[in-house]
Amino acid sequence: xxxxxxxxxxxxxxxxxxxxxxxxxxxxxxxxxxxxxxxxxxxxxxxxxxxxxxxxxxxxxxxxxxxxxxxxxxxxxxxxxxxxxxxxxxxxxxxxxxxxxxxxxxxxxxxxxxxxxxxxxxxxxxxxxxxxxxxxxxxxxxxxxxxxxxxxxxxxxxxxxxxxxxxxxxxxxxxxxxxxxxxxxxxxxxxxxxxx
Numbered sequence: 001x002x003x004x005x006x007x008x009x010x011x012x013x014x015x016x017x018x019x020x021x022x023x024x025x026x027x028x029x030x031x032x033x034x035x036x037x038x039x040x041x042x043x044x045x046x047x048x049x050x051x052x053x054x055x056x057x058x059x060x061x062x063x064x065x066x067x068x069x070x071x072x073x074x075x076x077x078x079x080x081x082x083x084x085x086x087x088x089x090x091x092x093x094x095x096x097x098x099x100x101x102x103x104x105x106x107x108x109x110x111x112x113x114x115x116x117x118x119x120x121x122x123x124x125x126x127x128x129x130x131x132x133x134x135x136x137x138x139x140x141x142x143x144x145x146x147x148x149x150x151x152x153x154x155x156x157x158x159x160x161x162x163x164x165x166x167x168x169x170x171x172x173x174x175x176x177x178x179x180x181x182x183x184x185x186x187x188x189x190x191x192x193x194x195x196x
């Protein structure tokens with residue numbers, strides 16, 4: 001990694017911009033690599049991820065890795081994969097689950113990080129915050145409509161619901177995601193990770 005990228009990553013991991021609003025304090029969790037071809041964009045770390053410092057180290061991650069057709073070793077150690085959520089720190093819990101990602105992260109760091117990962121060919125967008133930022137207003141009125149229109153963004157981006165167990169009901173009501181999209185996603189991930 002070049003020194004500019006290393007310095008940027010150190011600055012991100014040392015960030016304390018929104019610490020006064022975080023119930024467990026700041027602990028930026030992300031994996032960014034200048035050689036990444038696949039960019040995974042979630043919302044923000046949950047409590048368990050905050051504690052371990054490892055993105056998607058929870059049941060959501062198990063489902064995600066299944067969707068991608070890859071194991072933990074590849075997911076965490078492939079130089080072709082970056083995991084850069086919209087918020088880097090656990091935002092706390094509200095009535096319906098975890099709070100939205102803090103806006104400070106995207107404003108302070110997102111563009112700088114993405115500029116340092118020029119080889120990204122496929123970006124997975126989990127949830128409305130990731131979709132709103134990355135699709136720049138091209139998303140539909142609801143997350144379901146955006147995911148249903150996935151071909152409009154493919155193959156550069158793929159909007160998906162968050163793989164959280166809290167979304168089990170949504171997945172049951174929308175079986176077309178796993179029937180129609182996931183096989184295409186697995187095939188594309190295999191290609192992207194195999195590219196020289």
